[in-house]
Amino acid sequence: MTHVPKEKRLKWDRKAVKHYLVGYADNVKGYRLYNPRSNKVITSRVVIILEPNDSPEMTQVNISEGQGTSLGHTEKQDDTETDSNQSVITVIGNDDSTYVEEQSETSSSSDDFSDCLPMKVVKNLAEISQPVGTVRERKKPDRFGYSNMCVETGVSLYEDQITYEEAMNGPESGDWCKAMEEELKSFEENEAWEVVDRPDKATIVKCKWVFKKKLDSEKKVRYRARLVAKGFTQMAGIDYKETFSPVLRYSTLRLLFALSVNYNLDITHLDVTTAFLNGHLSETVYMCLPDNLVCTNKENKVLKLKKAIYGLKQSAREWYRRVDDYLQSLGYNKLIYEPCLFIKQNNGVTIYVALFVDDFFIFSNCKKQTEVLKNELKTKFKIKDLGEIRQCLGMRVRKENNVISVDQEQFVEYLLHKFNMQNCNPVSTPMEVNLKLEKASNCSTQYPYQQLIGSLLYLSILTRPDILYAVCYLSQFNNNFNETHWKHVKRILKYLKKTKNYGLKYVKDEHDLVGYVDADWASNSLDRKSFTGFVFKMSGSVISYECKKQTTIALSSTEAEYMAICEASKEAIYLRNLLLELNCRNESPILLLNDNQSAKKLAKNYVFHKRSKHIDVRYHFVRTAVENRYVLLNYLNTKDMPADILTKSLSCQEHFEFIKELGITEK
Numbered sequence: 001m002t003h004v005p006k007e008k009r010l011k012w013d014r015k016a017v018k019h020y021l022v023g024y025a026d027n028v029k030g031y032r033l034y035n036p037r038s039n040k041v042i043t044s045r046v047v048i049i050l051e052p053n054d055s056p057e058m059t060q061v062n063i064s065e066g067q068g069t070s071l072g073h074t075e076k077q078d079d080t081e082t083d084s085n086q087s088v089i090t091v092i093g094n095d096d097s098t099y100v101e102e103q104s105e106t107s108s109s110s111d112d113f114s115d116c117l118p119m120k121v122v123k124n125l126a127e128i129s130q131p132v133g134t135v136r137e138r139k140k141p142d143r144f145g146y147s148n149m150c151v152e153t154g155v156s157l158y159e160d161q162i163t164y165e166e167a168m169n170g171p172e173s174g175d176w177c178k179a180m181e182e183e184l185k186s187f188e189e190n191e192a193w194e195v196v197d198r199p200d201k202a203t204i205v206k207c208k209w210v211f212k213k214k215l216d217s218e219k220k221v222r223y224r225a226r227l228v229a230k231g232f233t234q235m236a237g238i239d240y241k242e243t244f245s246p247v248l249r250y251s252t253l254r255l256l257f258a259l260s261v262n263y264n265l266d267i268t269h270l271d272v273t274t275a276f277l278n279g280h281l282s283e284t285v286y287m288c289l290p291d292n293l294v295c296t297n298k299e300n301k302v303l304k305l306k307k308a309i310y311g312l313k314q315s316a317r318e319w320y321r322r323v324d325d326y327l328q329s330l331g332y333n334k335l336i337y338e339p340c341l342f343i344k345q346n347n348g349v350t351i352y353v354a355l356f357v358d359d360f361f362i363f364s365n366c367k368k369q370t371e372v373l374k375n376e377l378k379t380k381f382k383i384k385d386l387g388e389i390r391q392c393l394g395m396r397v398r399k400e401n402n403v404i405s406v407d408q409e410q411f412v413e414y415l416l417h418k419f420n421m422q423n424c425n426p427v428s429t430p431m432e433v434n435l436k437l438e439k440a441s442n443c444s445t446q447y448p449y450q451q452l453i454g455s456l457l458y459l460s461i462l463t464r465p466d467i468l469y470a471v472c473y474l475s476q477f478n479n480n481f482n483e484t485h486w487k488h489v490k491r492i493l494k495y496l497k498k499t500k501n502y503g504l505k506y507v508k509d510e511h512d513l514v515g516y517v518d519a520d521w522a523s524n525s526l527d528r529k530s531f532t533g534f535v536f537k538m539s540g541s542v543i544s545y546e547c548k549k550q551t552t553i554a555l556s557s558t559e560a561e562y563m564a565i566c567e568a569s570k571e572a573i574y575l576r577n578l579l580l581e582l583n584c585r586n587e588s589p590i591l592l593l594n595d596n597q598s599a600k601k602l603a604k605n606y607v608f609h610k611r612s613k614h615i616d617v618r619y620h621f622v623r624t625a626v627e628n629r630y631v632l633l634n635y636l637n638t639k640d641m642p643a644d645i646l647t648k649s650l651s652c653q654e655h656f657e658f659i660k661e662l663g664i665t666e667k
Contacts, residue, residue, distance in 0.1 A: 407503025533646025
């Protein structure tokens with residue numbers, strides 16, 4: 001029986017739930033426990049282990065002292081009561097005992113989810129359900145982890161991580177050892193630390209090894225081992241102060257793709273090896289020695305960090321500061337509206353340098369100056385030249401005949417495989433027309449609903465705006481879903497199977513940046529709030545887009561459209577200022593098209609009317625934007641409004657007409 005913390009149960013819920021003991025946690029003190037009802041594996045310290053009556057005595061064990069317990073399981077019984085002929089072993093945890101849920105990644109069939117548990121797991125459960133004696137050899141059992149609960153997907157960018165023990169005892173231990181040696185060599189080359197005696201009364205940050213297989217553009221497997229600090233053990237104000245670090249926006253990267261087509265810019269991809277080790281620490285931080293680091297008198301030694309290694313709270317900030325200082329010393333100017341984008345223009349030569357954590361993307365119209373920049377970067381950082389961009393942040397990028405195509409076909413195939421939908425019947429739209437769902441009274445946790453929603457959201461915000469509305473609508477039921485909701489979210493996968501090779505295509509054209517904005521008034525039957533949708537298009541495809549439920553209830557379609565125009569105007573001003581900083585446009589306003597004449601007139605005139613007097617003053621920002629000629633509002637017929645795809649589910653014909661208009665096409 002496992003204690004359920006207050007924050008994870010309601011007032012009248014049970015305080016303890018029946019689980020099967022399947023192992024011991026590796027990185028925290030606790031037991032790994034399997035719940036057959038919710039199909040989850042959790043980690044908890046506070047448990048009561050029920051065993052056959054071999055000893056009438058009750059034994060108390062403090063898990064914080066590393067003591068083990070004997071294992072056993074009773075016959076099927078009630079969740080809250082125990083038979084009188086059973087002995088009970090109580091495991092007492094500390095006050096800060098953990099209760100960590102681990103969502104099992106089981107496969108789902110195309111039509112039913114009832115048989116989703118793999119045979120390997122069923123076999124394990126059958127074994128542990130048999131009564132065993134209370135005395136056995138004190139050894140750690142085989143890990144009952146994600147690998148037993150998942151579909152075999154082969155090597156991919158998205159495999160679950162493994163522990164240090166699994167890496168060392170597995171068939172690929174040799175490859176992992178080489179990867180760890182490379183990592184430690186990087187620390188040595190960068191003089192990341194020094195071994196010192198353990199200081200008194202100092203916070204010692206813990207660390208761990210993280211292992212990951214990655215695929216390059218040619219689908220060759222690379223073994224990566226990363227030694228990371230457990231930043232959650234740092235003390236605020238002592239081990240770190242400021243932590244914020246900017247990151248390149250996806251809309252900015254898409255804008256650069258569009259500009260590279262229009263101005264014929266070459267795109268070069270550079271990867272910085274162990275980038276964070278280039279950041280200098282201003283605080284004194286001590287870290288314990290990693291598992292495989294050999295040192296005499298190891299228990300009394302710690303590492304005094306000189307560089308901001310991965311995992312520290314301030315690592316990303318220190319790395320960004322180092323890059324920022326160096327690029328500005330080379331004559332590059334940091335943009336105000338995008339601090340991760342640097343520009344240098346001289347004698348007709350234009351170079352844009354975009355930084356996304358440890359990836360450099362160089363957009364240039366001069367190959368010679370690109371080589372000069374690469375050589376300058378190599379003098380300061382350990383750079384891996386990946387050549388012309390091919391893989392970028394999980395996206396496949398191809399440039400042919402001055403046309404750039406961006407897609408995530410590999411990730412779509414991974415999702416279809418992971419959720420056992422590779423043999424499903426494809427459909428033509430991601431969502432049924434006029435679909436209205438209600439919140440489920442009892443949340444059915446047997447479906448990996450939240451996991452799939454999160455994966456689809458990642459896909460939709462990068463390259464697939466055509467599924468964004470369906471994902472946003474279904475995400476409202478993350479805590480109140482059942483089989484009906486699960487079938488509708490699987491429909492998105494069926495649509496993706498039909499359109500898995502769809503992506504964004506940027507072509508050279510003379511059209512300026514243009515925006516489309518729409519709202520679906522009171523479309524949400526749950527709370528009668530409206531959905532805002534806007535999209536900005538340039539060089540034949542989308543640059544920036546958003547689907548969002550409005551925060552207040554609109555009393556009319558005019559009010560809903562007016563609030564949507566306000567949101568779109570803010571994005572339009574940002575993109576306009578960014579293009580001005582890049583010297584890619586003049587002071588002319590951004591054209592913004594909507595399909596509501598009343599909202600357009602309300603934005604252009606300071607009228608006072610009883611039906612609009614209650615509108616929050618923040619939404620009248622759009623009037624200033626129109627008056628100052630940041631935005632030019634025009635009308636577009638509803639039948640021709642492509643932003644409709646971001647506010648409602650459409651018929652098959654309308655859906656494909658609009659995604660074609662937005663530049664979402666087959667590769």
